[in-house]
Amino acid sequence: MDQIFLGFAQLLQPSVLLLLTLGVLAGLVVGSIPGINDNIAFAVFIPFSFGLPADQALALMVGVYCAAAAGGAIPAIMIKVPGTASALITTIDGNAMARTGQAGRALSIAMTSSVVGGLISSLVLLVCAPALANIALRFGYVENAALTILGLSSVVGLLSGNVLKGMISAALGLLVATIGYSQVTGLPRYTFGSVNLIEGVPFVPMLVGLFGVAAVFELLRDIFKERRESQPYTSIPVIGSMKLESGLVRRLLPVWGTSSAIGNFIGVLPGAGMLMAIYLAYDQAARRYRRRFAGKEGEAEWGKGTPEGIAAPEAANNAVTASSMVPLLSLGIPGNSTSALFIGAMALHGLVPGPLLFAQHGEIAWMVIVAFLVANIVMWPLAFVVIRVVSRTIFSIPKSVMVGIILLLCILGAYSDGNNLFNVWVALGAGVVAFAMNLAGIPLGPAILGLVLGAQMEASISNSLNISQGSWLIFIDPVNHPIAAAMIAFSALMWVAPLISGLRGRKEPAGTGQSTPVSES
Incomplete structure (x- = not known):
């Protein structure tokens, strides 16, 4: 407890607290710029920490790290272009809720969910860091392979419509993930002689295209439709009321709790990544929504503007931020790519994360931990200020002008990832594919999930089979790998549960005793 008070004493110095607040504000603003991912947002501010003392520099970086993930939700909701990959x-x-005139409600849900997830994660980091670090140490190749299988199994929650189209989407993502050097054989695959594809399809330009460029095509389609039907040009939906009614808050409490727990669990696992936490949380929220609210009067179809669909990913992504610092501060192992950049920021000031950090620089280590808690408290009021300012200056622009602005930002965002013109072509090509998938009714979510998890799954499964000399039973070994066996069992349950629910739904009408047959739709 004395160490926690020491951390607060270090953080609450006026200069340190000011830098933390500036970091939160900067993270919200940079995160709200389409085409910039979390890594870029964090890396942009590392040079600003060169001339600062260690406590001020790390407070600035904590603020940016916490707020960038939350800021990415602003353009995601308003113009369907995620500011960061976490959105x-x-x-x-x-965006579906914004198009119904409830942009303020959607943004308020997103920001409140981010703050709740961040606060829960910060408290977990504050209280349970040593215990969670021991859990992270138990994850080897087999457990990581089972985790990727569990993550990919969450695709079931995204298949609310045509299951075949959803599986095609997931297969497409896995196929793209195989491009580049094989982590098993070391040989290039599907590169077609291009040196730009040796390391795989560039991830950031791919995401920029799938969402940003595709959004440009959708805006153009709206403009042409308005011209054809002689409708006046419309601007992006205005913000409107941002007040959350108490009933909605009570309804979202279980979603916040579950999603934050998922984000904390994924965050402490080295290499698991924020996107896996988001998809798992979204899948669990989808199951709960279909069980309790689907089909009721006044409730939207899942994926068409539900509060849970916003709350779950936003709570999960901010829960990952603080929990990803558990293995970093305790073991010196980064939980994800952004926390890996945090190691660089610490190294600039002669700080080496790991067990010795708490012994040699205890005041700095605990200041970083409590800074995550304070950053999320500061972020809540600042987020609403940023939303109002951004909405007045940017999102009130007519669609016809916004098309050019978004396309320019997408091109700049794709090019800045490696300063390579090839990335621009990747973004444009991905945008065309995403727009075509949208027209064909093929969901984009499973493809993204396959793209994210494909390479990690292949490498983990291959290394696991090398350990077991080719035996697949290693993944369901409850004695030597109980964590992996439990995750495989849960993955199987995720696939079987919808089948059981479907069979139960067919039997219920027959058992009601009614003579009138029930028609199937």
Whole structure:
């Protein structure tokens, strides 16, 4: 407890607290710029920490790290272009709700969910860091392979419509993930002689295209439709009321709790990544929504503007931020790519994360931990200020002008990832594919999930089979790998549960005793 008070004493110095607040504000603004991912947002501010003392520099970086993920939800909801990769899933229900005139409600749900997830994760980091670090140490190749299988199994929650189209989407993502050097054989695959594809399809330009460029095509389609039907040009939906009614808050409490727990669990696992947490949380929220609210009067179809579809990914992504610092501060192992950049920021000031950090620089280590808690508290009021300012200056622009602005930002965002013109072509090509998938009714979510998990799954499964000398039973070994066996069992349950629910739904009408047959739709 004395160490926690020491951390607060270090953080609450006026200069340190000011830098933390500036970091939160900067993270919200940079995160709200379409085409910039979390890594870029964080890396942009590392040079600003060069001339600062260690406590001020790390407070600034904590603020940016916490707020960038939340800021990405603003353009995701308003113009269907995620500001950061962490807001990928928020675009689905968030933009759908904005198009019904409830942009303020959607943004308020997103920001409140981010703050709740961040606060829960910060408290977990504050209280349970040593215990969670021991869990992270138990994850080897077999457990990581089972985790990727569990993550890919969450695709079931995204298949609310045509299951075949959803499976095609997931297969397409897995296929793209195989492009580049094989982590098993070391040989190039599907590169067609291009040196730009040796390391795989560039991830950031791919995401920029799938969402940003595709959004440009959708806006153009809206403009042409308005011209054809002689409708006046319309601007992006205005914000409107941002007040959340108490009933909605009570309704979202279980979603916040579950999603935050998922984000905390994924965050402490090295290499698991924020996107896996988002998809798992979204899947669990989808199951709960269909069980309790689907089909009721006044409730939207899942994926068409549901509050849970916004709350789950936003709570999960901010829960990952603080929990990803558990293995970093305790073991010196980054939980994800952005926390890996945090190691660089610490190294600039002669700080080496790991067990010795708490012994040699205890005041700095605990200041970083409590800074995550304070950053989320500061972020809540600042987020609403940023939303109002951004909405007045940017999102009130007519669609015809916004098309050019979004396309320019997408091109700049794709090019800045490696300063390579090839990335621009990747973004444009991905945008065409995403727009075609949208026209064909093929969901984009499973493809993104396959793209994210494909390479990690292949490498983990291959290394696991090398350990077991080719035996697949290693994944269901409850004695030597109980964590992996439990995750495989849960993955199987995720696939079987919808089948059981479907069979039960067919039997219920027959058992009601009614003579009138029930027609199937």
